[in-house]
Amino acid sequence: HLKSLYIGLYELLLALPSQLQPHVQSPEDHYFLHNMFGEKSLHSLVKIHEKLKHYEDRSPTPVVNSAETLVSDLANDLQSKMVSVEIRELLKLLSKPHVKSLLSVHDTVAQGSYDPELPPLPDDMGDEEDSVKIIRLVKNKEPLGATIKRDDRTGAIIVARIMKGGAADRSGLIHVGDELKEVNGTPVDGKKPEEVILILSESEGAITFKIAPAVKDEPSTKEPKMFVRALFDYDPQDDRAIPCKEAGVSFRRGDILQVMCQDDGTWWQARHHTDANPRAGLIPSKQFQERRFAQRQSATLLQPQKISSRRSSALRRSFRLSRRDKKTNKSMYECKKSDLYDTADVPTYEEVASYQRQSGTKHRLVVLVGPTGVGLNELKRKLLISDPQHFGLTIPHTSRQKRMQESDGVEYHFISRHLFEADIHNNKFVEYGEYKGHYYGTSLESVRSVLSKNKVCLLDVQLHTIKHLRSAEFKPFVVFVKPPSIERLRETRKNAKIISSKEDKNSAKALTEEDFQEMISAARQMEAQYGHLFEKVIVNDDLTTAFAQLREALKKVEAETHWIPVSWTHS
Structure with missing residues (x-):
């Protein structure tokens, strides 16, 4: 019965366009449905689904749950044999990364060992360490997505922020304020944040953390995400104030950024709105950047200025007045001290919305x-x-x-x-x-x-x-x-x-x-x-x-x- 059901799914897929035709009004919709249901890749997926379902219904048991070891032993035996063209080709095939990965996945499924292997708890753990938790994260090629700092009072290494969309954020296991005790078995007591970051950057694959959880505050109201247009260029590599250059997001004037978090008054978390990666990075907050720009402008105003007598005459006007009359050309807003307005207006970010x-x-x-x-x-x-x-x-x-x-x-x-x-x-x-x-x-x-x-x-x-x-x-x-x-x-x-x-x-x-x-x-x-x-x-x-x-x-x-x-x- 099940077999006929899944074969029926494939037949239903083929029959759908004709059955739906009376309900489709426009030729464009009919053309779309015909192309979609006639897509070869969709038919292939349904066939694969049917085969897998049929195979699953038989509840097969693995012939061997250590194919990786078996292939390794086979390769060692073949090495000692008289090398022929066929043996060389087989050895080359078995050494390919994709074949090795396939064998590894086979053994994982056969053994049903899907949970990560956590290190055993130490035998000498005292009562005061009941609140310590051990976390293992798979790093892959992306950064962890968290920054750390040293607590000025206790000297402990604390999680300073979690980047929205990063590995730490997606895990839901690490939080702002958590204290790092160990990284991959190495105690971090007495170490500088830079030394801990070096340990993290050199770690490959899974990283094991020993963490003392922070005392959780009341959950804050979820902050809505907003989009801003950057009104200046920014490169975190040139910013001496940023807490972690690697976590910074560079942008150019005119770029649209999605601000993910504004909890920190100095450093916002944001990403380029066109970026497929959901992970956020650090950008200077509007208030922080305005203060920096204002300081730079003040410093510039204190420097001796060489003003060209011709520069003002180079600015174009709607009315081409003769040069002797340029001083009388005015804007309707000059009575509102537009010059002062210009001085006070420091371009950083402008909140934007999509519009058509x-x-x-x-x-x-x-x-x-x-x-x-x-x-x-x-x-x-x-x-x-x-x-x-x-x-x-x-x-x-x-x-x-x-x-x-x-x-x-x-x-x-x-x-x-x-x-x-x-x-x-x-x-x-x-x-x-x-x-x-x-x-x-x-x-x-x-x-x-x-x-x-x-x-x-x-x-x-x-x-x-x-x-x-x-x-x-x-x-x-x-x-x-x-x-x-x-x-x-x-x-x-x-x-x-x-x-x-x-x-x-x-x-x-x-x-x-x-x-x-x-x-x-x-x-x-x-x-x-x-x-x-x-x-x-x-x-x-x-x-x-x-x-x-x-x-x-x-x-x-x-x-x-x-x-x-x-x-x-x-x-």
């Missing part, structure tokens, strides 16, 4: 930034021409009079100087500037207007303004366009011209060597100070290639799941 735009919801604001002359306007223009129904630009405001052939709401929104200043006071502008006695600016309402038409709003602004646009309303996708090497600039931009002001389109001038140097310098400064806010970096070496990269990036933003600050999900 749903059909019908507003697009993310696309913000392009880069130094003057890098080609932002050209990229915006190509995007707009490529799909004017999909992309849109803001219409700026100005306090100057409307000229002939200009229409309100087309070239500009024309408002009075009094109203413009009132809007400045009420923080209605993303940024604004003054040119030849007239105000020009981009309003928040003009951004909202483009987004409300189900279009992607393309905007380029001063760099410090980005942080104030980072909200659940706009969800800005920031693209940094950087120049190629100065050699390539000389080669590709030698005939290029730049318009110094939107109002003076006839004032185009050729780019000079000084402009190239300024462009490179400004790009480095931008990336160093604001690089943690950039989600995409494009090198504009060739405009066609740069446009293709930008277009592809924007398609992915609209269609794929990506990470955004968790605060943006609460709109």
